[in-house]
Amino acid sequence: MSDTRDRTALVTGVAGQDGIYLAHHLTTLGYRVVGTVLPGSTTPALMAAYVADVAVIELDVRDRRGFGEALEAFRPDEVYNLAALTSVGASWRDAELVAETNAMSVLRMLEELVAYRDRHRDAPRFYQPSSSEMFGISDQQPQTETTPHYPRSPYAAAKSFAHHLTVNYRDSYGLFTCNGTLYNHESPLRGQQFVTRKITRAAAEIALGRREKVTLGNLDVRRDWGPAADYVRSMHLMLQQDAPTDLIIATGQSRPLSELLRVAFEAAGLGDPAAYVEQDPDLMRPADVMDLQGDPTKARELLGWQPTQGFTDIIGHMVRVDMQRIESGVEESQEYLYA
Numbered sequence: 001m002s003d004t005r006d007r008t009a010l011v012t013g014v015a016g017q018d019g020i021y022l023a024h025h026l027t028t029l030g031y032r033v034v035g036t037v038l039p040g041s042t043t044p045a046l047m048a049a050y051v052a053d054v055a056v057i058e059l060d061v062r063d064r065r066g067f068g069e070a071l072e073a074f075r076p077d078e079v080y081n082l083a084a085l086t087s088v089g090a091s092w093r094d095a096e097l098v099a100e101t102n103a104m105s106v107l108r109m110l111e112e113l114v115a116y117r118d119r120h121r122d123a124p125r126f127y128q129p130s131s132s133e134m135f136g137i138s139d140q141q142p143q144t145e146t147t148p149h150y151p152r153s154p155y156a157a158a159k160s161f162a163h164h165l166t167v168n169y170r171d172s173y174g175l176f177t178c179n180g181t182l183y184n185h186e187s188p189l190r191g192q193q194f195v196t197r198k199i200t201r202a203a204a205e206i207a208l209g210r211r212e213k214v215t216l217g218n219l220d221v222r223r224d225w226g227p228a229a230d231y232v233r234s235m236h237l238m239l240q241q242d243a244p245t246d247l248i249i250a251t252g253q254s255r256p257l258s259e260l261l262r263v264a265f266e267a268a269g270l271g272d273p274a275a276y277v278e279q280d281p282d283l284m285r286p287a288d289v290m291d292l293q294g295d296p297t298k299a300r301e302l303l304g305w306q307p308t309q310g311f312t313d314i315i316g317h318m319v320r321v322d323m324q325r326i327e328s329g330v331e332e333s334q335e336y337l338y339a
Helices: 017-028 043-050 064-074 095-120 154-173 195-207 228-238 257-267 297-303 311-328
Strands: 008-012 032-037 055-058 078-081 125-131 177-182 214-216 247-249 277-279
Touching: 008 017, 008 064, 017 032, 017 043, 017 228, 032 043, 032 064, 064 095, 078 095, 095 125, 095 154, 125 154, 125 228, 154 177, 177 228, 195 214, 195 257, 195 311, 228 247, 228 297, 247 297, 257 311
Parallel strands: 008 032, 008 078, 032 055, 078 125, 125 177, 177 247, 214 277
Antiparallel strands: none
């Protein structure tokens, strides 16, 4: 599958960070992109600021019938299921909704792909984004594609369920389905409810005299942070292979949150962040995962994929964009996508 012209991709959750970057990438490759947003959502206006030529439809991914109708209406060559509830911490507050959205929805989609194949003798290739959080309290560092899952949150458990379903439907029905296990990946489009964007926004606001402090939880947790713009390229590459497989998508390095904090405050010209940070025990998760680090060797060897931006570049770009947002009053702009 090398020629991408006149191909159609269905991207669920197209208005999220990964959806926007993937839609932008696919349209530059010549794809027709159809993206889904929640019914009643105001996000089509958001999409227009970043990717103008995407057909946006309303679809709740829990709606199996609606997903099947979208398959019939648009006949996509590829499906990227990026619609999900993505906050690990928030998943404790609404575990049932997380299970429905992140796990059961995937089961329904896979069932519809089987039904579609039975009607048309073929089915779209399917990409499922798994999460490094599935590995939880793993004693293996770094994690590989064969590392067992020990999820430590409703979010991680739902992602693990969806991951194994994607494997099972590939093995049992011959579907072309892939899991990309994504480690933390960041950009200026990251929502402010995530600690990375909370930090970069706070650094920008403090530097511009808009606030004095930022309140954070555990600064010792370590994550493997990479660039969202590069990680979506891996999604597309995985669906272009001759055979489906599951891959770890990571940088291979983990860093403590305290280092991300330091880099962000340095990028804002503030120096040592200690004077600006207050820690709140209430921001600790019920069962935190202290360290996650992925081994991207297989993705590098099979896809020729590796990140093009370093950690300092990513965080610096996020801080600079947040400063530009504050100074200009323009929250969304295509100029913010790439450094």
